[in-house]
Amino acid sequence: MFSRILTSGLFAGAAAGLITAFLQLYFVQPVLLHAELYEGGDLVHFGADPVTAHPDLPGMFAEPVRDGLSIIFTMLTYTGYALVMAALMSVAERQGHEINARTGILWGLAGFITFHFAPGLSLAPEVPGVAAADVGARQIWWAITVGASGVAMWLIAFGGNLVSYLVAAFLLMAPHIVGAPEPESFSGPVPTEIGALFASRVLGIGMAAWVLLVSFAGYFWQAEGKRAEAAA
């Protein structure tokens, strides 16, 4: 059982992580590098002169070590997610639910909501240079929100009665009613257009990544099961 979870998680994480890394380098990284020009003071928003919205930005792999590390860390992060999802799917399968590439799409959307969208609703994905509360406090809020949203998604999927739906709704809303840690004052030098585009891109690519990831995990879960059956 453990090797089946491990294999599905590693394969799915490596494959989806690699695809995601390139999606991020193409769609997200240029926005991040643009923001860093304002963070570092190379460009100044609302200065005396209007600033071009299209500065020359370094291309993909202009900084090979930086982008290479990004690829490795994206693959690692998504392998972590895949291990968690494969483990949960193994539990669901034992309860009689079908796990394959197709049902993996739904699991992927649930994972995206849990790990990206729910915390992002109150703690919007940040470009470098925005004002934010203490990082430790935000991490605690992030972890609690992910935990509560994950339980909520499970209850929505498998609860099957009104009480579990109500508890799920409460768990989904509570972290946002309490509120995420916010900065004392706004001091970000990055134009709002860049910040907004960055948040949208992060969430959009995150959704694509999650759907790919857990669909792959479902596929490898099936394939590993068949292989083990054939060997037995």
Add this chain to the structure above:
Amino acid sequence: MTTKTQKASAAGTSVIPALFAVVLGLGIITLTGHVQASALHDAAHDVRHATGFPCH
């Protein structure tokens, strides 16, 4: 009766591998996404921003 007991114990033990995998997975996410040690932070910086983790 015997089969029932065997089934029950098999179900009992097979939660443990899942639990291990969850702990391992969350450990990796903590390492890549949250630990603030500066070497890790610098290496994972762009990924943390691009994945929506709290970074700085």
